[in-house]
Amino acid sequence: DTAVSQTPKYLVTQMGNDKSIKCEQNLGHDTMYWYKQDSKKFLKIMFSYNNKELIINETVPNRFSPKSPDKAHLNLHINSLELGDSAVYFCASSQGTGLQEQYFGPGTRLTVT
């Protein structure tokens, strides 16, 4: 019954590793997002996909690469992890790219040591 789910919920890894976070939504939405919440709890958008097409790509290092295999899934792959990547990453979805509320997943807490 979970609307927007993310796996894993917690991820601890070492600097230099590559990791992925997966997101799935069962709301039938056509737009999905990745947000980053830093240690001071500030939330900022990273990417957005509409019908598997990238429509928002904020100023994010190239080490971050989103992939959307279909409308219901949006994954985030991070190469060569750095200490500064430690954060909570939220996936969200909405119907359309207009003035719609976004529904968030439970977040993935990434800790890079």
Next chain:
Amino acid sequence: AQTVTQSQPEMSVQEAETVTLSCTYDTSENNYYLFWYKQPPSRQMILVIRQEAYKQQNATENRFSVNFQKAAKSFSLKISDSQLGDTAMYFCAFTGRGSTLGRLYFGRGTQLTVWP
């Protein structure tokens, strides 16, 4: 650039009392939505209430209501009859139809603690 400002990093209120959280925003757009999201210790982001800029009537959801002042670019959240479960970080957010389309811009949050 769109900015959302929450000037109260922390607030506290006694159970059953009323509390108001402040939010101001800056935008040149005319058509936009404003939201309040709640993030309890579980970390889940939960939509509390939304306001469409072209609607003059303030939105209400049970114990939650907003005071939307478009000219002043102010969007405060009032929580009536506060409950212990209202303890959470509250974020004000903005999305517009122009260059901000699809992006939610968040304030830095207000940590609300409800005391018994």
